[in-house]
Amino acid sequence: MSIVGDVFKELLGMFLTDARLTTSILLLVAIVGGLVAALPVEPFLAGGVLLFGCLAILVEAASREAKGRAHR
Amino acid sequence: MDTAVWSVAAPAVGSAFLASLVEVVEAFTIVLAVGTLRGWRPAAFGTIAALGVLGGLIALFGPLLDRVPLHLLQLVIGVLLLLFGMGWLRKAVLRAAGVIPLHDEEAIFASEAAQLAGATDGSASLDWIAGLTAFKAVLLEGLEVVFIVIAVGAGHGLLWPASLGALAACVVILATGIAVHKPLAKVPENTLKFGVGVMLSAFGVFWTGEGLGIAWPGEDIALAVFAAVFLAVGLVTASGLRRPVMEVLR
Numbered sequence: 001m002s003i004v005g006d007v008f009k010e011l012l013g014m015f016l017t018d019a020r021l022t023t024s025i026l027l028l029v030a031i032v033g034g035l036v037a038a039l040p041v042e043p044f045l046a047g048g049v050l051l052f053g054c055l056a057i058l059v060e061a062a063s064r065e066a067k068g069r070a071h072r
Numbered sequence: 073m074d075t076a077v078w079s080v081a082a083p084a085v086g087s088a089f090l091a092s093l094v095e096v097v098e099a100f101t102i103v104l105a106v107g108t109l110r111g112w113r114p115a116a117f118g119t120i121a122a123l124g125v126l127g128g129l130i131a132l133f134g135p136l137l138d139r140v141p142l143h144l145l146q147l148v149i150g151v152l153l154l155l156f157g158m159g160w161l162r163k164a165v166l167r168a169a170g171v172i173p174l175h176d177e178e179a180i181f182a183s184e185a186a187q188l189a190g191a192t193d194g195s196a197s198l199d200w201i202a203g204l205t206a207f208k209a210v211l212l213e214g215l216e217v218v219f220i221v222i223a224v225g226a227g228h229g230l231l232w233p234a235s236l237g238a239l240a241a242c243v244v245i246l247a248t249g250i251a252v253h254k255p256l257a258k259v260p261e262n263t264l265k266f267g268v269g270v271m272l273s274a275f276g277v278f279w280t281g282e283g284l285g286i287a288w289p290g291e292d293i294a295l296a297v298f299a300a301v302f303l304a305v306g307l308v309t310a311s312g313l314r315r316p317v318m319e320v321l322r
Contacts, residue, residue: 006208014219015159021158033284036285043285054158055301062166065166
């Protein structure tokens with residue numbers, strides 16, 4: 001019973017349940033960060049990109065998993 | 073507390089309470105198996121030791137994070153909340169749609185009890201294994217609660233209220249568990265997880281945005297709007313996925 005190993009596995013699992021979901025969120029945050037920092041974009045617009053981007057990622061991740069399981 | 077403070081404090085304490093409720097139910101199932109099969113002493117010892125470690129983590133990391141510049145803290149915590157919250161929400165949507173099975177506390181209790189019953193060493197060693205099993209269960213399930221408490225509490229002076237919210241959930245589950253004395257299979261775990269996933273995702277968007285320098289219209293009130301939008305999209309997605317799955321099953 002390796003408790004330390006299980007703790008690390010649990011911590012990793014908390015943020016990496018789905019590699020594509022994780023990558024998409026990080027990419028979205030980077031894009032929004034870039035929009036705010038580099039372009040004269042209204043903060044409100046950048047916020048909208050962040051919110052609706054997250055929603056799109058959520059729907060895609062759930063649909064992909066459901067489709068994958070239906071095909072198995 | 074004025075309205076603006078309550079608009080952050082209430083969801084923060086509520087998230088910590090509901091998340092703790094879910095995780096404590098899961099940990100309680102294993103502690104109950106340990107207590108029933110190997111006695112309450114190792115079960116209580118393991119539980120108290122794990123709660124001590126978890127409390128220590130909050131006491132250590134909570135104040136430490138208060139020293140990090142606010143925008144950086146909001147960005148890092150916001151992104152972590154997005155990763156964690158949307159992971160929970162995705163799973164809750166899939167469970168609500170019937171794509172993945174619901175958490176079965178009675179099956180977990182039976183599996184844990186079978187494992188403990190299979191151990192046949194000396195009684196001191198068995199007590200040790202039982203205590204360790206309870207310790208591990210509470211520690212692993214509690215890690216997510218610790219993260220949520222620190223994430224929603226740090227940087228906003230809400231560490232204590234969020235911790236008390238989580239502790240209140242422990243007391244509620246413990247009292248119910250002692251009264252019922254069997255796995256708490258009737259707790260609507262997925263509904264709670266859905267709610268917590270919605271709240272954490274909303275917090276994630278809010279704080280990531282603030283960390284990036286976005287001034288949200290309506291300030292803290294925007295949190296409630298984000299939560300409503302995540303809830304609506306989550307429910308519609310679950311409903312949309314339910315039909316095709318049912319068609320496949322037919």
